[in-house]
Amino acid sequence: MQPIPASKRAGSIEYAIRDVVVPATQLEAAGHEIIKLNIGDPLAYPGLPTPPHMVAAYIDALQSGRNGYSPSYGIPALRAAIAEDERRKGWPAQAETVYVCHGVTEALQILFAAVLEEGSSILAPGPHYPPYMAYPQMYGATTVEYRLDGKDGWCMDFDDIEAKMNDDVRLFVLINPNNPCGSVVGRTDVDRLLTILEGYPKCILVADEIYDGLDYTGTHVSAASCSTTVPVVTLNGVSKVYYAPGWRLGYMALHDPTARMANVQDALERLLRSRLCPSTPAQWGYLAGLTGDRSWMARYARRVQDQRDYCLQRIDEMEGLELQAPGGAFYMFVRLTDERWAKDDKAFVLQLLQEEHVLLVHGSGFSPEFGSGHVRLVFLADVEVLKDAFDRMDRFLTRHRTTA
Numbered sequence: 402m403q404p405i406p407a408s409k410r411a412g413s414i415e416y417a418i419r420d421v422v423v424p425a426t427q428l429e430a431a432g433h434e435i436i437k438l439n440i441g442d443p444l445a446y447p448g449l450p451t452p453p454h455m456v457a458a459y460i461d462a463l464q465s466g467r468n469g470y471s472p473s474y475g476i477p478a479l480r481a482a483i484a485e486d487e488r489r490k491g492w493p494a495q496a497e498t499v500y501v502c503h504g505v506t507e508a509l510q511i512l513f514a515a516v517l518e519e520g521s522s523i524l525a526p527g528p529h530y531p532p533y534m535a536y537p538q539m540y541g542a543t544t545v546e547y548r549l550d551g552k553d554g555w556c557m558d559f560d561d562i563e564a565k566m567n568d569d570v571r572l573f574v575l576i577n578p579n580n581p582c583g584s585v586v587g588r589t590d591v592d593r594l595l596t597i598l599e600g601y602p603k604c605i606l607v608a609d610e611i612y613d614g615l616d617y618t619g620t621h622v623s624a625a626s627c628s629t630t631v632p633v634v635t636l637n638g639v640s641k642v643y644y645a646p647g648w649r650l651g652y653m654a655l656h657d658p659t660a661r662m663a664n665v666q667d668a669l670e671r672l673l674r675s676r677l678c679p680s681t682p683a684q685w686g687y688l689a690g691l692t693g694d695r696s697w698m699a700r701y702a703r704r705v706q707d708q709r710d711y712c713l714q715r716i717d718e719m720e721g722l723e724l725q726a727p728g729g730a731f732y733m734f735v736r737l738t739d740e741r742w743a744k745d746d747k748a749f750v751l752q753l754l755q756e757e758h759v760l761l762v763h764g765s766g767f768s769p770e771f772g773s774g775h776v777r778l779v780f781l782a783d784v785e786v787l788k789d790a791f792d793r794m795d796r797f798l799t800r801h802r803t804t805a
Contacts, residue, residue, distance in 0.1 A: 410539055421750060425760045436790045438779045439760045441580065441731060443644045446781040449701060451645045454693045459648075459686030471681045473674045475501025475652070479684045482691040487635065487654050490613075491626030494635075498655040500669060501679050505611055505636045505651040506532055510539075511676075512634060512653060515668035516571050516605065517542035523607075524565060525574040526557070527771035528581050528734065528764060530609070533574055542571075548771055551736065554725050555584035563597060570604050575624055578612040581767045581777040582734040583727020587620035591627045598631045605665070606633045611651070612730040614642035614698060617706050621729060625656035632657050639683070641730075643690045644701065648683040705731055708780045708787060715791040721798040733778050734764060739802060743774040750776060757793035 425435050443449045462468060474480065480496040487494035502508040509532055517523070519541035525533040527546030534544045545565050548558040566573075575594065577586045586594075598604055608624035625633040638651025653669075655662060712733060716724045723736040742749040747763040754760050764775030780787065 420766070421754070421760060421762055424751060425754060428754070428758065433758050435754070435758050435760050436782070436786060436793070437760045438782060438787075438790055439762045439777075441641070441779055441781070442646050443641070443731075443781055444646060446783070446786075448704065448783055449644055449781065452643070452690065452693075452697055455643065455645065455686045455690045458689035459682050462682035462685035467685060468682055471678045471684060473676075473678050474670070475499065475679065476681070476684045476688065479688045479691070482688055483637075483652055483654065486691055487623070487625070490623035492623060492628075492656055494625070494654050494656070498657070498666065499652055500654075500673055501650065501652045501684060502638075502673075503651070503679050504640060504649045505609065505638050507649075507676075507679075508636055508651055508653045509533070510536055511669060511672045512572070512607065513537055513540050513542070514672055515665055520569060521571045522569050523572040523574060524562070524570050526576055526579065528579075528767035528775075529574070529576060530580045531767065533576075545570075546768055546771060549579070549582060549584065551582075551725060551734075551771070551775070554728070555579060555582035555734070557586065557590060557594065559593060559597070562594070566597060566601060566604075568601065568603065570601060572605050572607050573598055574607045574609065576609040577621065577624070578616060578727075578729025580612065580730055581732050581762070581764070581772070582725070583730045583732045584725075585616055585618045585621050585728035587618075588622045588627065591622055591624055595624075595628050595631050602661070604631075605662070606631050607636065608633055609636045611637050611641050613637065615702060615705065615731060616729045617709070618728040625654070628656060629658050632659070632662050639687045639690065642698070643687065645683075645686065645690075648680065648686065650679055650683045650687050705781065708782070708784060709733070711784050711787055712778065712780045712791075715787070719791070719795050719798065721802065722794075731779060731781050733780060734767075734772070734775050735778055736775050739798065741801065746772075746774055746776055753794065753797050757797045759790050759793050759797075 480499040483499045484494040484496040513536050517540040521542045524545050524547050526549050537544050548561040549555040625635050633656040635654045640646040716722045721739045723738050727733045737743045750761050750763045762777040764772035
């Protein structure tokens with residue numbers, strides 16, 4: 402009998418961060434222990450648990466029966482708390498234009514469905530988080546990458562942006578801090594970007610700020626707080642800064658300074674209603690995080706920054722690796738300087754995994770054009786684990802350099 406066909410759109414989707422887990426799982430099944438520095442899940446690494454008062458609020462919601470369907474746009478108290486939190490970042494967010502979703506990934510799918518259609522496009526940074534490439538094609542659109550300069554702190558290439566902007570671009574994506582590069586965009590560059598986007602009245606700025614609480618430069622700024630003319634959809638959530646990724650809870654907040662998003666807002670609300678609601682107990686847990694004690698955040702951030710600094714030191718000492726120091730998030734995008742690996746970063750990742758049992762992600766999985774010759778490393782593990790991982794990487798690089 403003939404096999405039942407799957408859609409072409411699904412067959413073309415790749416997700417590098419999890420694709421490399423398949424061979425790692427096979428090695429684990431054979432009895433090998435893998436040092437996993439591939440996934441940005443804070444709970445995969447000891448020492449960074451979800452804050453207890455948030456967990457307690459989640460459990461209390463279950464035990465007290467607050468576990469039914471919530472309103473489709475989110476619990477009103479949570480929407481209000483999110484709006485208040487965004488107002489502290491410098492723009493007049495309102496609860497009525499905050500929409501709670503099953504993580505930022507669902508927010509993206511809903512936003513793309515509401516805005517994109519056949520022939521439209523989005524501009525996303527290269528390198529970038531893979532769903533920005535995978536999802537738009539589901540709605541007949543295409544993703545065009547604008548260049549981040551790997552020799553200048555992964556800053557935006559404004560000449561490249563201007564060359565690629567046109568009237569078909571409906572969404573412009575700013576990931577700040579960036580995944581996978583860890584770069585942080587400050588006020589001057591956000592303002593320059595907004596000046597460009599003012600010339601394209603059908604374009605919305607998508608500000609993915611899920612890592613905004615992990616800024617080591619002190620220069621991060623909310624894109625919505627800078628805009629008086631360009632509509633902005635801010636994306637954020639509980640996964641990274643609140644250390645609760647498995648709760649799958651995020652939001653989009655609309656900033657419409659010139660009142661042009663009424664049709665988009667109506668489309669978003671129709672789509673949100675059609676999928677019922679996000680997790681109700683998780684919403685109560687997130688509310689506790691937003692309204693409760695935040696003193697723990699500084700302690701967590703110091704730990705993550707110390708781990709980042711250790712990685713910077715080790716990479717600086719190693720032959721074969723080079724790095725533009727990340728200013729935010731918990732990733733570093735490391736350049737492979739050995740010609741052998743620079744031409745095939747995926748081979749480096751897979752061979753390192755097989756020989757030394759260290760798991761990274763190949764940079765070409767974040768952008769074949771702008772990410773090749775790099776690997777992404779997550780620095781959430783404690784220093785002792787990172788030391789072991791770098792010792793193994795150094796051994797691997799030395800072995801293949803001397804036998805090449």
